[in-house]
Amino acid sequence: MQRPVKRVAAIHDLSGFGRASLTMIIPILSAMKVQVCPVPTAVLSTHTGGFEDFSFVDLTDTMESYIQHWAKIGIDFDCIYSGFLGSTKQIDIVSKFIDLFGNDENLKVVDPVMGDNGKLYTTMNEEMVNRMKMLIKKADIITPNFTEAAYLLGEAYEENISEDKIKDWLIRLADMGPKIVIITSVPDHKGSKKTSVIAYDRKDHRFWKVSCLYIPAHFPGTGDGFTSVLVGSLLQGDSLPIALDRSVQFITSAIRASYGFDYPQREGVLLERVLENLNMPVLMSSYELLK
Template sequence: MKNPVPRTAAIHDLSGFGRTSLSVVIPILSCMGVQPCSLPTAVLSTHTGGFHNYRFVDLTDQMQSIIDHWKEIGIHFDAVYSGFLGSSRQIDIVREFIGDFSCKDQLILIDPVLGDNGKPYSTMDASMIAQMRELVKHADVITPNFTEASFLLGEPYDPSISLEELKVWTKRLADKGPGKVIITSVPVPQGKHVSSVLAYNAREDRLWKVDCSYIPAHYPGTGDIFASVIVGSLLQGDSLPIALDRAVQFVSLAIRSTFGYDFPAREGVLLERVLPSLNGPVMASSYQILE
């Protein structure tokens, strides 16, 4: 039986303070008319971006028990959406979850959280990157940033990369399994204050690009926000370029709405101020068709 409201298994950590992971995934999906069903990988007092001496409770040992209960009551998911995974075992759990809960027309989005600015996060090593390369084979959509795309492909991190080479990267990533590849935080060598987001649909062999104006601030959680809007948008029936455009516009709005305040960046964007915009009509699109 079709769910009256699309239902998503959201496999992320939960921070008690700070707008990242499930703290942003849940309100965004709910606002977009999607039921988020949380499978928490860990609980933290705060997220790790800028906070020290935070408390951390690893829920790896509890994840399977939650999954087993979901199996017992026969939950059907229209989408599976995974984000930060803290161990090899958690990657294995997500892979098995995808197989166990597979159903027709299901959306699988994997955000392969591995690193940024050319460096892996402190919890990531070569074995975790290798396992993530295997996990993305099970996805319909992946949303790596430029650094993570280079890790998945085993390519050097080179901000001066050409657009033609980036086109090749998107297709190589799609060849691994995911039919839709979205690469965020792509540097634009000719523009100091611009970055791009690229999206490739393998079935249509079509590539889109949206440019983003640079704002001199870094807010944790914007990647989670971006991927969550992509999930909600695709479940609403939007095309890939429209989903891409909505996600870029929403993240940009959230950053701009936050930047004018004397506000600690480590707390994340002021999501609550911009959430209602997700219910507005689709605005004029700014995506470019590259091929």
Template sequence: MIKPVKRVAAIHDLSGFGRSSLTAIIPILSTMGLQVCPLPTAILSTQTDGFEDYSFIDLTDSMERYINHWHKLKIDFDCIYSGFLGSPKQINIVSNFIDLFKTNHTLVVVDPVMGDNGKLYDTMPFSMVENMRTLITKADIITPNITEAAYLIGENINKDTIVNEDLIKDWCIRLSDLGPNIVIITSVPDSSNDKNTSVVAYNKEDGVFWKVSCKYIPTFYPGTGDSFTSVLIGSLLQGDSLPIALDRGVQFISTGIKASYGFKYPNREGILLEKVLDTLKLPVMISSYEMLK
């Protein structure tokens, strides 16, 4: 039986306030015409960046019962998409989920959320890096930022690291050697223009590298990584090519930041998704992707 709408299993935490994780993923993918089936790893009163004393309910012990019910119902998914995971046990549960539900037609996307700005998050022990290296062997696509990419291949990155295209291409290849067919590294400084930031992707199947750049805006909103990967997935499941999907993801985040930057509100609340979701329904506008040699 052909499903009228493609279906995504989204394995992430849920924050009651703040536009990140499932709070961002569900509206983005739904707007792009996909059914989102959330598998919450935890429930928080707010997202963690910029907030203190938040309520945190760990759902690790409930996840397997949740998954077993889906398996009993014989639910199938066009995409399995995991993000922030709070423990090695959760990584193992996601690994087993992939084994249960992946078919030849299932796209598996792992966003290995572990750190930023050259270091791991305070709540992230190094054992998570070792376990995440195992999980990404089962992914078709991974979307680490440059810090996470460095940790996954055992490299160090700091303010003195010279980041150029040769280094990023080498890292992409080394990450793909761990298993994923497509590696997408975000938050890459643009060596050709220090006023830009870029996303670089490598497709192992054809050996091609892609790059999408955008003007750097001096601000930060939590949850933009979740939003980027969600738009990327939605675009691919709509039938777009990899470079177009990358372009759409970068355009959406750039538009969201620009739409939010002029308002005076706490950045910790995330970009104003509500003001830009409808742009996902517009015709595809190709802007800035390029093939790297």
């Protein structure tokens, strides 16, 4: 029997304040008419991007019994979607979750959240990077940013990277297991004030690119928002380039809607002002097929 709405298992942390992780994922996917079933990895009073002295409750030891109950009552999913993971044990739990609930019909999406701007986050180390390399083997789609892609490949972080080299990175990441690799926050090698999302589909050996003007602002949670729109778009039946287009357009509109206001950027984008954009007609104007 076909479900009336698609269902996603979202394995992420929950922050009480600051729009990131589950507080981005749940409203975005719900607005796209997708049911979100969260698997919280931790509960924090705020996210960690710019806040200090936050409370933190690690839920690692509760996750396995939580997941086993789902298996016992026979829940199934159209997509399994994981993001920031705080320990090697959590990575192992997500790997087992994919083994337990994954099948040939559903989508396995791993956002290997590990770092940004050329550096690992303080909670990450080489062991976490190596374990993440094992997890992405089980994914259909991965969405690393430019920094995370470099760490997964053991490459140096270089902002003046050529398009040919990015293609090589995408192919090498796909050779590690994923069918589709999407690298976000790719600097424009031509020196323009743009940043790009570049994707590779291993099945048809095609590369897709969506660019947008760089806005000099840092809002935590935009990566969670990007991958969430991508997941929702694909579950609605969109093609990969249209899903990329929708994701970039939405995050760009969220940043633009937020940037003009004088408030702490650590609070995240003003998601509430742009959520309704997800139900607007799709504008297929910015993606390009790379040769």
